[in-house]
Amino acid sequence: MDSVDIGLIVSGFMLAMVVLGVRVAFAAAIAGLTGLVWIFWSKRGYDPEHFFWALTVATKTAGQVPHSKIASQALSLIPTFILIGYLAYYAGLTKALFEASKRWIGWLPGGLAVSTVFATAGFAAVSGASVATSAVFARVAIPEMLALGYDKRFAAGVVASAGTLASLIPPSAILVIYAIIVEQDVGALLLAGFLPGAFSAVVYAVLVVLMAMTFKNFGPPVRGFTWWQRFQALPAALPIVFVIVIIIFFIYNPFGGDAWGTPTEGGALGAFVVFLMAMARGMRWAQLKDALIETAKLSVMIFTIIWGVLIYVRFLGFADLPGAFAAWISSLDQSPMLTLVMILMAYAVLGMFMDAIGMLLLTLPVVFPAVMALNGGENVAAADSAFGMSGTGCAIWFGIIVVKMAELCLITPPIGLNCFVVAGVRPEISVQDVFRGASPFFVADALTIAGLIAFPSIVLYLPGLLGI
Amino acid sequence: MAGVSSVLEDDSLLSRLDRGLFKIEEFLALVGGLAVFSLMLFAVVSVAGRNMFNAPLPGYVDWIEQIMPLIAFVGISYCQRLGGHIRMDLAVGALSGRALWSVEFFNTLLMLVVMLLLVWGSWAHFDRSFDWNSPMWSRDSSVDIRLPIWPAKLLAPVAFSVLVLRLLLQLWGYGRAIVTGDERPVAVPLIEDAATQAAREAKQVSSLESEDGRVRGSL
């Protein structure tokens, strides 16, 4: 049996384990280890006397992976980004943002909902995780919308959907994970998420305004704030601006000078600013300890999947499966764009049942080289490529699209975690209500993805400033 | 996907062992959290040193590489105790009683096997970097300031061994549930449907801010 067959069988075995409820990190590690034993044993002709040798070599090879892959400076962004999010709650940033948004743009049709979208987008600049963002705004924004007579499904749908912005607008844990798995520049990917995140927020806002204008009972505007009140609301939201400026300036200096450091340092300094703010707002050791333990737990969960999957990836390296899959995909007798769209469709289906991070980690080692091959290879020039962009450009563009795709799955039934969380925060709103309320935003997201595919420069403009 | 689940307790030996181990796991998780906090301080010192004193922290990258395993490994068992490692529970969520406990037992057994192997493999990785007869016992050092790497490598087999203990307790718990047919056994994470889970996560968020805007509770 050749190594590609072994690769396929072991991958099937892994998916079976995942479906049976084996925790993703460990299913991947088991599959990787099994595959390594198989590959090494086959090298010795399946001689029973050499089985223990194969087991030893495979185990020692797999045993290197956790430390070897985790001891990396780039990965240190993930816990930092998670910590920022937790500290931001303690710094009272959510309420401050919503209040400021409301006073400034509440006058639009569906004003409170538009405010929610932009407040969420602002909060996304300090929060790296979608689900937590939706949970917080469900508590802050929905009661006010309901008090003003907003349709409850609509209100819930806005919050569930807007939460997904947190994964595109930097900081974003999932973009860091993508960058590391596909070995691209973390700073470039974070920068690339900014415009699509903003674009996505604008699409949401336009949709809200249109819906509020079409259906009169959806949401009246909020008027009557004086300019003085508007400016009064700003200082409390100011730390967000600090964090955005710090993170952006540590990746790229828009004024042409040197950037201030690396993204890793930017993330950590952002966390430090929010930490000081939270201290000033009365956070003490008990709350800090809770935040630290929660950060540790979420980090360990993510890192365990990362090293588990990387054991499987190590096996794939020995089996050369990604190479074979890429060769097969690029040999298909159809347009590369059609193949890409089919890959994205497959993600939409998979995302209905799986968590975003787990899904990307499990599939990217095989899918990413295939997408790169579709475009014409890692070193292809934009002019010779299938999608009209360089190899690096394609890696970044695909990353943003696939992350947006994974986020879209947070508002689709049957699992759509953001919807469950919103329904959980508001007992008066059922899960079905939230799913129904989120369905227009599903359409908006599909349009956004189509927009990102049709106009790659939305994704690639900012990283282009870095010379990519 | 499963997030946090609840673990029941009673006076049995199993439950007492479960809580005893949980104390250790909680301590290790806090160590991991403090390690995250230290990342932040390291960066502040590094940036300040570079920009204000033109003296970058020597070996900044080397230090981060030493801290990362602390964050990534030591809390692994804490996460397992709470059922926090991601999985797809669509299929197991449809089961109950002995059928459910049997599947959980089997899944946990698979995890135990792979973790035992990885304790061996990661120990071997540590062992290759450790030498009683070398200065600082080091047989592998970092690029820049040549820190010995064995302490960081040792964290993996140690943390994985704690997880092995946790998995043994969970196997015991599931095994006992298979025998007794108990619907709500102690010492194992109980699956909650997505709605219950969400409700609890939401409650955690709600407890964050009391009415006067002062913070309490956790997320």
Added chain:
Amino acid sequence: ATTWNVSLWGKRRAFTENVEKLAELVEKKTDGKFKLNISYGGLSKNKENLDGISIGAFEMAQFCAGYHADKNPSITVLELPFLGVDSLEQEIAVSKAVYEHPATKKDMARWNATLLMPSPLPQYNIAGVGEAPEKLADFAGLTVRATGGIGSAMREINAVPTSMSASEVRQALDSGVIKAAAFAPHAHMSFGTVEIAKWWTTNLNPGTVNCPVVVNTDALNALPEEFKTALLGSVDEALKHYVDYYNNKTMARWGPLLDEKGIKRVTFKEEALAEFREKVAGPAAKAWVTANTARGLPAQELYDLVESTIKKTAK
């Protein structure tokens, strides 16, 4: 047929041409019965290549001594600053002399590894942004990416050596974290420093890194005589190809590239350099000998071997 897995990293480049050529020669000489299956990063991380050899996960690998001095203290003698090596041929001769020393063999035997050949690199030089240094005093306060012996040399002229992996260097230059980086020319090209550099030092020549190719000793011993001969007998030709490739493809591209990008060549006066060398080389060698004698290596002997080989091969 026998297939060996070979663990390299990055992409195919000048630096990997010795292995690529070796694979080609071996396959030809054995009529395809012995193949080297080269993988770029799929089998191991570069810092763990020696571990992989020791485990037996693959049969051949390349690594750099400076990645992990404590794994291979004997070879780090070749990375001392200002040894005075001035050609790739000479770098090969010195490397081979050290590789053949019993202490080095014993050092590598801890990893079940046999040294096969070097991947000789020319002297590092520094490319940077901002104002070009005209004299060594201008290096004071300059943040520069330099590791190992080159890093210590930089510290001697009050530059500020900073650490990061090669792949982060471009971003760090862009972001002002560093102002300059020390690399061999091929690495200045592949890690993109030439894209933004304003100047390059032509004759600082502070030293280089040593990156051997090793094979798993058991696998080597298990090879049929015919294959073993084909492998060992191809090393010199593979190295010759490597040197030609480096000199004729990489170095030939380097000069015109400097002109094309408008990168200023900075050349220091010989007296200044002599003083610099004196200040750095002696103390660094002494520190190396002391530290490695403590490890039980015949450190002075290795250092003397390097010195005498350099003298012998000097033009």
